Amino acid sequence: AQTRGPLVIDAGQSQLALSPYVDYLHDVDGDADLDAARVWQQEGRFQPLPSASAAFGFQPGAFWFHARLVNLHPGEPRWLLVQEYALSDRVDVYMRREDGTVQHQRGGDHAPFKVRSIRYRHPNFALDLPPGDAVDLYVRVQSQSSMQVPLSLYTPTAFTEMSRDAQLAIGLYYGILLALFFYNLVLWLTLRDPSYFWYLFHITAFGLVLFTLNGLGFEYLWPSSAWLADKAVPLSICLALIGMQQFARTFLELPQRWPRGNWVSLGLITFFALLGLASLELPYRVSTPIASRAVLVGVLWIAVASIVVLRRGYRPARLFLLAWAMFLLGTTMFTLVAFGVLPKTFYTEYGVQIGSALEMLLLSVALGYRYAALRNENERIVREAKLHLEQKVMQRTGELRSALGQLENAHARLRESSQRDGLTGLHNRTHFRERLLEILERGDRPVSLLMIDLDHFKSINDRHGHLVGDDCLRWAARTIGQTLRPHEALLARFGGEEFVAALPGMGVHDAARVGESLRQALHAQPCTSGPHTVRISASIGVHQLPTGHGDDGDDAIDQALQRADEALYAAKAGGRDCVRMAGALA
Ligand SMILES: Nc1nc2c(ncn2[C@@H]2O[C@H](COP(=O)(O)OP(=O)(O)OP(=O)(O)O)[C@@H](O)[C@H]2O)c(=O)[nH]1
Structure with missing residues (x-):
């Protein structure tokens, strides 16, 4: 290989990418100093960069870069050399002038942040380039992280403009992240859905990953800690991996919807946790490539789980899948840049930012969608429970109604009996009085009473026995009932072998006629009880109640019964088997 011609900075230039003018040499042992490097350079052992991005992947030892600069820009004696990659550990910049003097500046995240020429997230070095002088620039980079050395030169004005645009883009990104963070924090505090917590965890850890990769973590959070500068990348990646798996588990409801997949997720989480712990001890060049590859594994696994759950009918998984597809795209691009497969362009460099911002936005929407789906499901359950309850209440009411009906029937039967x-089976004396009172209270018609007493009943009992006597009583009750039926009579057993009948709308004479037909009916045929044939006769007293008894119906009834009884006794006295009217006594 041969050494290139010098980079001549002309008037009018304000910003230059150095890669086309730079040669490099890989010092695998990493122990060469500037003098040794100069010798190699003069021996022509330096080579042109393989690609414009100067990305070599993870490499041992140190890389030396050389360019010869001649500044012919009359108005710009001061330039800023920027190493546009934040994670290099040690960057040593040597300026060797024609007179042999050498200026040395340090950079990278193993040197304290404050040694930087300008407070900026990428290592930067102020260069004095007096117009017309040729200068040899040597840059030595040694790093556990991926070897990426995109060097650029800026005039102070050009740097200000460039960094302003970049800071705005980064500010926008973290602005979106912060807004999403606080929005979902409020939702988590109100809804207490664990999905929101893990979303917050994921977004915070992932925000930390990018904060570190952008060089802002070193600038703002650990400006003098080389140890944290090394560990922050694998540690924050492991935290983000744990967060996103936990988020996926709760969002997709894996324990219920896909228990086997849930076990795989738990296995991954355990692995990420162990990797995070191990990265505290392991060298960066070992832990970070594993962690970066694990991001792809983690996201691919989430995609698999989303598809499985989606195919099982869980609709919120659709947006979830789309969100992670965005993230996967961005992360894949970034990883490919880190391994030197893709060139470094705006879209590849900011792919992770763009992809993850879209992802987190979509995830937040997916969370809202999921919440709405949950709420709808709850409402459906409540609706169904209400319907079920209503049906139960109706059934119970029906049962209660029928039980009440049965009770009412029983009550009526009891009252009747x-x-x-x-x-x-005739009405008893009490009921007779009540009903007669009702009839009298209507007071619109005359009412007559028949007092009916079977004759010589004691001798029937004596002769045939009580059971035959009972049969005779039943027979007499039936016969009397049948005879009185056409007259709407109120009939009752008054006691022993005595019956009483009220004949509404009937005067004493008509009643006496009815009494007579009754007497004859009893005579018409004997009562038969088993082998016994018993002739039965009755004495009957008749009395018509006086109308207009006023409020004292009870007394009127007593008196009337008394009078009917007297008539009955008159009948008994008159030889029995005859009818007597009370009026006739007077
Ligand atoms: N088998 C039976 N006998 C009854 C019942 N209630 C009352 N007796 C009887 O009826 C008889 C009534 O007798 P008494 O009051 O002396 O009257 P009597 O023998 O009918 O004579 P007179 O009324 O004067 O014609 C008594 O022997 C009672 O035991 C009953 O429910 N069943």
């Missing part, structure tokens, strides 16, 4: 005489 309390109004009836057990032997004959």
Whole structure:
């Protein structure tokens, strides 16, 4: 290889990428000093850069870069050399002038941030380039991180303009991240859905990854810690990996929807946690490539889990998948740049930022969508439970109604039986009085009473026994009932072998006629009970209640019964088997 011609800076130039003018040499052992490097350079052992991006991947030892500069720009004696990659550990810049003097400046994240010429996230070095002088520029870079050495020269004005645009782009990115962070923090605090917590965790850890990669972590968070500068990348990547797997598990509801996939996720989380711990001890060049590859594995696994859960009918997984596809695209580009596969352009360099900003936005939307889906599901459950409850209440009400009906029937039967005489089935005396009172209270018609007493009943009992006597009582009750039926009579067993009947709308004479037909009906045929045939007769007293008894219906009834009884006794006295009217006594 041969040494290139010098880079001549002409008037009118303000910004130059050095790579076309730079030769390099890989000092694998990393122990050569400037003098040794100069000798190699003069021996022609330096080579042109393989690509414009000067990215070599993870490499041992040190890399030497050389360019010869001649500044012919009359108005710009001061230039700024910027190493546009934040993670290089040690950057040594040597300016060797024609007179043999050498100026040395340090940079990289193993030197304290404050040694930088300008407070800026990338290593930078102020160069005095007096117009017309030729200068040999040697840059030695040694780093555990990926060997990327894109060197540029800027005039102070050009640098200000460039850095302003870059800072605005970065500011926008972290602005989006912060807005999403606080928005979802509020949602998490209100909703207490663990998905939101893991989203916050993921976005914070991922924000830290990019903060570190952009060089802002070193500038703002650990400006003098070489140790943290080395560990922050693998550590923050592991945290982000844990966050995104946990987020995916809760968002996709893997424990319920895909238990086996859940175990794989838990396995990955354990691995990332162990890797994070190990990265505290392992050299950067070992832990970081594993962590960077693990990002691809983690995201691909999330894509697989999303597809499985989506195919099982979980619709919120669709947006989730799209979000991670964005992230995957951006991260793939960034990783390919880190390994020197893709050239460094705006889109590849900021691919992670663009992809992840889209991803986090979409994830936030997906969280909202999921929340809405959950709420709808809850509402459906509540609706169904209400319907079920209503049906149950209706069923129970029906059962209660039918039980009440049965109770009412039983009650009516009980009331009925309390109004009836057990032997004959006729109404009893109490009920007779109540009903008669009702009839009298209407007071619009005359009412007559028949007091009916079976004759010589004691001798029937004595002769045939009580059971035959009972049969005779039932028979007499039936016969009396049948005879009185056409007259709407109110009939009751008054006691023993005595019956009473009220005949509404009937005067005493008509009642006496009815009494007579009754007497004859009892006579018409005997009562038969088993082998026994018993002739039965009755004595009947008749009385018509006086109308207009006023409020004292009870007394009127007592008196009337008394009078009917007297008539009955008159019938008994008159030889039995006959009808007597009370009026006739008077
Ligand atoms: N088998 C039976 N006998 C009854 C029942 N209730 C009352 N007796 C009887 O009826 C008879 C009534 O007798 P008494 O009051 O002396 O009257 P009687 O024998 O009918 O004579 P007179 O009324 O004067 O014609 C008594 O022997 C009672 O035991 C009953 O439910 N069943």
